[in-house]
Amino acid sequence: MRRFAFAALALLMLPPALAQTPHPDLAEADITTLQQQLRRGSTSSVALTQGYLDRIAAIDDAGPRLDAVIELNPDALADAKKLDEERKTGKLRGPLHGIPVLLKDNIDALPMVNSAGSLALASHRPKTDAFLVQRLRDAGAVILGKTNLSEWANFRSTRSSSGWSSRGGQTRNPYALDRSPCGSSAGTGSAIAAGLAVVGIGTETDGSIICPSAVAGLVGLKPTVGLVSRSGIIPISASQDTAGPMTRSVRDAAILLSAISARDADDQADALPGRPTTSPDYIKALRHGALKGARVGVLRDAEGKQPAVDTAYTRALAALKAQGATLVNVDIATAGQWDADEYSVLLYEFKDGLNRYLAASDAPVSSLAGLIDWNLANAYEAMPWFGQEIFEAAQAKGPLTEREYLEAKKKIRRLAGADGIDAVLKKHKLDALVAPAMSPAWLIDPIxxxxxxxAGYGTAAVAGTPSLTVPMGDAQGLPLGIVFMGPAWSEARLLGFGYAFEQATKARKPPPFAPTVTPTNAR
Structure with a gap:
């Protein structure tokens, strides 16, 4: 167990130069380049796995001390060796063969703990892999370990600090160590930005992939709910939960999505209409000219709130236009009207889904009520900074048959979906919407x-439709993202748009592991 004292933030020292960290060549390595090296024999899966383990030890455990990785897979090197042996015999499973991947610590993956960052589940070892983890293994990925997260995916307290968990401590942002990594997929965001693995998996209910990706200079994809299985993932909401890729490039996101997207008979997602009968080729969708002729709706609600964001967004829109997109200023008339009802739906679904997960997985605490009691009995360790008001509010809710829940669920999907994003797309004959993904990372504040x-991503989260964030610039060195949103099952199109934008702008910069933000005009 690793802990982080917030008081130590003021004592942070500059980290070693990046060139002095182990395997600097792996810091920004992408899947395609590594596969070329694997084919030539200039590296191996064992070497890659050991290289990333060395980087985790130097950067995450020592050095800048990101506290992004909460647990390592003890079988990682043995798994990598088996994949190298398969390669020697000519058996190749695909573009992920031998590639190290990190998973958020709310996803079942043998033989590791799955805890949602909670000390209450620090001994919880699931019996089987999550469906998406089995998909990754079948595709040849090496499961390197688990990443820290905002405890219970940021659904325990209204005053929580993103990236903090009682089991993993406080994850820090590699761009400025005193800044928030956002959440709840904080550890995945910081780890992939820092080059602690090639790619990672996060999960989202409302912003938990998009936000940490945006503030860590990453590409983050929240798929249509139901495209990626939720079986074996500690839940919040059956209506909105999904897992998705967090990567340093759009191409890597497309490769990762191709591996994990599949129908799962055990996942009872409320599937949106129009799911393709066959999986699209996400990689073929990546074209430099993908934006030519596209009609893109421009959301401007966030403008005027942060000058650096306004500047970056203006440049991003100019880049879209230069790539051949037609820009149309639009607004979502129903925006924000679903907030109270969304919260109610999440409370109902969290209680129901968590109770089901805990009971089915033989967890050491078998219910939400039991977790509340455990936290009270262990408050010194479990709740040193904030409480569990959300837990208590969820516990007070009844079953999913209650009228309040059923009406709220129907209402929010309509407001965000049919009367929201879908209505705007249809009215203006648009292919996608764009908005600034997120404000710059804020100072970590546990009090x-x-x-x-x-934030610009909420409509797609509530509607259950896809969103993709891509780096668009920075605010005094803090990364900023632009988010592309589209109708259900439009991941291939969004990836194409994101790729064209990424290639035209090249906005991503590696993290400096700075102790704090220093104004660029400082003398």
């Missing part, structure tokens, strides 16, 4: 909790 100023 008051998170305090970001805006």
């Amino acid at each position: 008051n909790g998170d305090h970001f100023t805006f």
